Amino acid sequence: MLRIPYQELHQRLAAALRSLGFTGDRALLCARLFAETTLDGVYTHGVSRFPRFVRMIRAGRIDVHAVPELLRGHGALERWDGRCGPGNLNAWCCMDRALALARRDGVGAVALANTTHWMRGGTYGWQAAGAGFIGICWTNTLPNLPPWGSDQPRLGNNPLVLAVPRPPAHVVLDMAMSQFSYGALAGYRERGETLPVDGGFDATGRMTRDPAAIEASQRPLPVGYWKGSGLALVLDLIAATLSGGLATHQIPNDPERETGISQVFLAFDPTTLGPAEAASQIADAIVASAGSRYPGERAVQLRAENLALGVPVDPAVWREVQEISG
Secondary structure, three states: OEEEOHHHHHHHHHHHHHHOOOOHHHHHHHHHHHHHHHHOOOOOOOHHHHHHHHHHHHOOOOOOOOOOEEEEEEOOEEEEEOOOOOHHHHHHHHHHHHHHHHHHHOEEEEEEEEEEOOOOOHHHHHHHHHOOOEEEEEEOOOEEEOOOOOOOOOEEOOOEEEEEOOOOOOEEEEEOOEOOOHHHHHHHHHHOOOOOOOOEEOOOOOEEOOHHHHHHHOOEOEOOOHHHHHHHHHHHHHHHHHHOOOOHHHOOOOHHHOEEEEEEEEEEOHHHHOOHHHHHHHHHHHHHHHOOOOOOHHHHHHHHHHHHHOEEEOHHHHHHHHHHHO
16 A cells, blocks of 8 residues: 555546646545545545545546435425536535534434435545534445345445544444345455454355355344344335435446445534533543543544555555556
């Protein structure tokens, strides 16, 4: 891995995006979201995803000029159309809108249809918590998770994010519906490591810790076995219903054609029912009582480390970014 200073990484990504048709603040924000994901140590969903993002733009599957459009709303609930725009910009916009609704009403809910991959889901949890709000969001995906008891991938490995503000170190849980996400499986495989616990099934239906075997079978193990399988189904159902968009079984089963995704963004203003200090004290007490690492703690540590040492980037990916950016 190369170590690239954060500002250089951000600037190069922004230049690459401008060469692809992004303009102004959109190029800067999209580049920042990619760079910050890798800065925080989520290496599978940051800069490493940039080449696929570029290919989808060039193939016409992502419209760099499209911005989300409000279709209808009722009170604090709104439905938006992502118009196949850049998934991270669409998601950022919709969480921002949920925050605006929560400032007005105490709670905000935005359902988004017809969007593309949002990259790191935790980004939008950090966005909410950084603004002082509780945030919950999730997305459906292409069919890549078998229902419990089946060997056919019919459910989405639908990421779920829950975030609670706790300055300066927020609590942010970002989890897939499988014990190991496909990004995590790829990371273990590329490092030549086996999983620490069984993570899925091989082609013969046996439980395995071999990440490559799980990737090949497309049978990752749902979290909580049948419970994770049920949660994946219900998240898909709610997202498609509220957004009026596609459900997992309607999304192309090809990562480079994964468009038409449905998402939900919820924001709650904890100060509506009491002072901000009370919410922070509750979070502090619960985290302290757990006696172990809390969700989001590792990201804060890696953020500081990578700011000091440089952001780890795969040399082949960095060369591609340099070529695109000129």
